[in-house]
Amino acid sequence: MEPKEETLATIPEEEEDGDTVIPDVENNPKPTTKDNSSDSSDASDSDSDSDSESEDEAKQSMELQTLQYQLSNEPSNYDTHVQYIKVLRKMGEIEKLRQAREAMNEIFPLTPAMWREWARDETSISTGPEALLGVEKIYERGVSDYLSVPLWCDYLKFVQEYDPSIREFLPDGISKARNLFERAVTAAGLHVSEGSKIWELYREFELDIFCRIDETNLKEKEKQVQRIRSIFHRQLSVPLANSSATLLAYKSWEVEQGAVLDVESSNLDGISSNVALAYQKALEMCNARAHLEEQISRQDLSDSEKFQQYMIYLKYEQSSGDPGRVQLLYERAITDFPVSSDLWLDYTQYLDKTLKVYPSIFYFNSSVGFILIHSPLQVGNVVRDVYSRATKNCPWVGELWVRSLLSLERSRASEEEISTVFEKSLLCAFSTFEEYLDLFLTRIDGLRRRILFSGEVEGVLDYSLIRETFQRASDYLSEQMKNTDGLLRLYAYWAHLEQSMGKDMVSARGVWERLLKISGAMLEAWQSYISMEIELDHINEARSIYKRCYSKRFTGTGSEDICHAWLRFEREYGTLEDFDHSVQKVTPRLEELRLFRSQQESKSLPESADQKEHSVKKTGREKRKSDSNISYEQSPAKRQKHAPQKPKKVHDKEKRQVQNLAEENEGRETKQTVEEQPKKQPIKDAVPGRTKGFTDECTAFLSNINLKATYEDLRRFFSDVGGVSSIRILHDKFTGKSRGLAYVDFIDDEHLAAAVAKNKQMFLGKKLSIARSNPKQRKDSSGERAPTEHAQSHQQTGNAGTSASKESSIETSKQSRGRGDSVQLKGKNTFAVPRNVRPLGFPAIKPKTEEGEDLKPKSNDEFRKMFIKKD
Structure with missing residues (x-):
């Protein structure tokens, strides 16, 4: 292969694989008649071309410097790496291009397209056996990152073309090629x-x-025929x-070998029954x-819809029980969605679960016609490779x-490899x-198991390595996890191993003393320290x-609890003198605490009494005011016919109370849910100076969220969807903890x-529920706001009391707009209710009497006739 550096430096990318058209100057001579104007024009064109090239080079050089500066400040920026490689490739900077690709691959896996481009570039500019091995290594690295049939095809064609032993069909070359083809079939042969x-x-x-076998070598010919026939049967x-x-x-092909078949x-017809049966079964599969393949291949689907189709396809393959096909489909999915952490977690979990069932047989597919039996070590390498790619992508x-x-x-794996990871x-x-804590504990667990239970322990493994890991964990996490159960768990584990494995009680006590300096206000830390001494029968300590x-x-009540615990300890373990001491x-400590509690209660007592007295006075005033505002019914005889009746003020008052309660609940709910409100564009209400709550015009409501989930976790979950403008996680107003709900x-x-x-997908170990938030709030005929879906959702997940009281108030307000005798009072204490408020369950309209008496007022003559004795 001859060097062709100009392919990267001068040939445009769209013409890289084609032929460059070079103008034929000899067959197209210039006119013999020279014109000074044409000469000057040609000279000016040449000067302009050179000027434009200089400008392009200067622009590319400036862009290159900018990208280098960005990478030096932010080496983990994926897009900057891609742009940097693209500019270097256009400029033909071969050595810098190699270094840029290597630097990017140390941080990120490269896409199949990038591996193909890299291999082709190296093939075009390299020559010699060493360069050939370098290109093969590039292909090997590429096929190990992601599953790509085009990349495998390029690899196979490359070795057939450029490897002399394979190109000349030497025995070693044939063996090498067949091994490579078997690897390719294993990796991508099941790709539908x-x-x-x-x-x-x-x-x-x-x-x-x-075709290259000598015609006289019938034995070798027949052997090769059987090999080709076997490949056909397998396919x-x-x-x-x-x-x-x-x-x-x-x-x-069989007809060429002498068989009689209808081509x-x-x-x-004419095909062996085993092959025909296998073909029919494969055709049915x-x-x-076919429908599942069509869905994941559609170009009009969004990423989330395509991801969902992959999940459906994976469930179908898992139900068929073929680990080889399931693994291949997982590989196809992660090629399309390489940064989906949920997908990697599902993939690795499936491998861990499956390999416990098939510890030595990983690929088992009788329909393919071959079984690849792996030893446990080989199976471990397969899983190890998947985890390596998973941690590199996420x-x-x-x-x-x-x-x-x-x-x-x-x-x-060796200690060196585990330590590196x-x-x-x-x-x-x-x-x-907590994730860092889990990593430290996992590392310590592994060291402990290998030291205690492994038959062959490496020389570098001893307890000092465990102690060093504990020390690093303490230095890294103590300040951030101060006064937490996680830090207590770490130190308790450390003290236990110091005592059990290190056989050093002084060091174990030193661990507890160190924790008490950091988290001395934690009662649990002191109790755990005491429990260790008691378990070891160290009563005096x-x-x-x-x-x-x-x-x-x-x-x-921790102070009282520790005092009572000491008394109980002395009763069970100490002498009478110890107990008396x-x-x-x-005793004085408990009395001091009692006085302190009483003082705290006395400080809060006047305030409570004032509040209670204020409440009683307010209730009395409201009652008197309510009574004074109610127009009791007069007898029909004393009521004027045309006297206008004033509306009862109690209804207006109840209406205002309901509205105030609703506004107060909405304000509390808005304050409770706003955690990541954008600061730039506040939504204004119709009233000037008043900020309106969230409209939820384009909002998703999430439930069943892991309580440990953060805003960044939710952003990463929707990273494949994009378009997230803000996130609001609902927290409890008293404890501040997440309620598992978010907008x-x-x-x-x-x-x-x-x-x-993405509804029903796994998120941090829980199946997430996602629904569109409905901002439209229905209004009844009276204009009052009815509870929305949001309020109902909150009522189901923890705000039942607030929402229920709000609905009850609204219902009361609605009913109070009618006549006084239609008002219902919902509750048990109804003894002090005004007479025009009817209890729950009583009819709103009084039933008519059987005689059908008319409620029309009687005149004076009618009354007189009632009392005058008739003759």
Whole structure:
């Protein structure tokens, strides 16, 4: 191969694989008649071309410097790496281009297209055996990152063209090529839509070998015929697209070998029963998967819809029980969605679960016609490779690193390899410090198991390595996890191992003392320290700790609890003198605490009394005011016929109370849910100076969220959807903890629809519920606002009391707009209710009497006639 550096420097990308057209100057001479104007014009054109080239070079040089500066400040910017490689490739900077690609691959996996481009560039500019091996290494690295049939095809064609041993069909070359073809078939031969390309290249290679065998060597000819026939049979047994074309090609080949078959039809007459049965089964499998293949291949689907189709396809393959097909489909999915942490978690979990069932047989597919039996070590390498790619694609997911360390331990990896992975994990940025804690604990667990239970322990493994890891964890997490249960768990584990494995009680006590300096206000830390001493029957040491901590102030009733714990300890373990001494110490402390509690209560008592008195006075005033505003019914005789009746003021007052309650609840709910409100564009209400709550015009409502989920976790979950403008996680107003609910605002309906399509997907170990938030609030005929879907959702998840009271108030307000006798009072205490408010369950309209008496007022003459005695 001759060097062709000009292909990268001068040939445009769209003409890189084609031929460059060079003008024929000899056959197209210039006119013999020279014109000074034309000469000057040509000179000016040449000068302008050179000027434009200089400007382009200057522009590219400036762009290159800018990209270099950006990478030096932010080396983990993926897009900057891609742009930097593109500019270097256009400028033909070969060495810098190699270095840029290597630097990017140290941080990120490269896409199949980028690997193909890299290999082709190196092929065009390299020569010699060493360069050939370098290109092969590039292909090997590429096929190990992602599943790509085009990349495998390029690799196979490259070795056939440029490897002399394969090109000349030498025995070593043939063996090398066959091994590579088998690897390609194993990796991509089950690919329904593109796998046939690998099989066809394999057959063509074996056919070339057949043509080169001497005609007189009948034995070798027959052996090669059987090899080609076996490849045909294997391909026909696999559900692949265009299987009918493969059948026709097989029948044509058999006819060349002397068989009598109908090569024009796709019937199976004349084909062996085993091959025909396998072909029919493969055809049925292919037809069953045709719709699923069509869905994941559609170009009009959004990323979220395509991802959902992959999940449906994976469930179908898992139900078929073929691990090889499931793994291949997972590989296809992660090629399209390489940064989906949920997909990697599902993939690795499936491998861990499956390999426990098939510890030695990983690929088992009788329809393919071959079984690849792997030893446990080989299976461990497969899983190890998947975890390595998972952590490289999603380095921010701590759970993937934890599983990776466990998989390395299962596969009996060396301490050096495990340590390397652990150190890489600590360099990643996780969303919570609990993830770092899990990594440290996983590392310590592995060291402990290998030291205690492994038959062959490496010389570098001893307890000092565990102590060093604990020390690093303490230095890294103590300040951030101060006064937390996680830090207590770390130190308790450390003290236990110091005592059990290190056989150093002084160091174990030193661990507890260190924790007390950091989290001395935690009652649990002192109790755990005491429990360790008691378990080891160190009574005097436990007593000394009680003497140190009984006078400390702890949150809640912790101070009283530690005093009572000391008394109980002395009853069970101490002498009478020890008990008396503890009583002498604890009694004044308990009295001090009692006085302190009473003082705190007395301070709050006047305030409570004032509030109660104010409430009683207010209730009395309201009652008197209410009574004074109610117009009691007069007798019909005293009521004037045409006197206008004033509306009862109690109804207006109840209406105002209901409105105030609704506004107060809405304000509290808005304040409680606003956690990530955009600061730039506040939504204004019609009233000037008043800020309106969220309209939820383009919002998704999320429920069943992991309580540990953060805003960044939700942003990463919707990273494939995009368009997230803000996130609001609902927190409890008293504890401040997450309630497992959130609102996610999107910039348009398209992104919102894509987000809703992710409904029921796994998120941090829980199946997430996603629905479109409905901002439209119905109004009844009276103009009052009815409860919305949001309010109902909140009522179901923890705000039942608030929402129910709000609905009850609204219902009361609605009913109070009628006549006074139509008002219902819902509750038990109805003894002090005005007479025009009817209890719950009583009819709103008084029933008419049987005689049908008319309520029309009687005149004076009618009354007089009632009392005058008739003759």
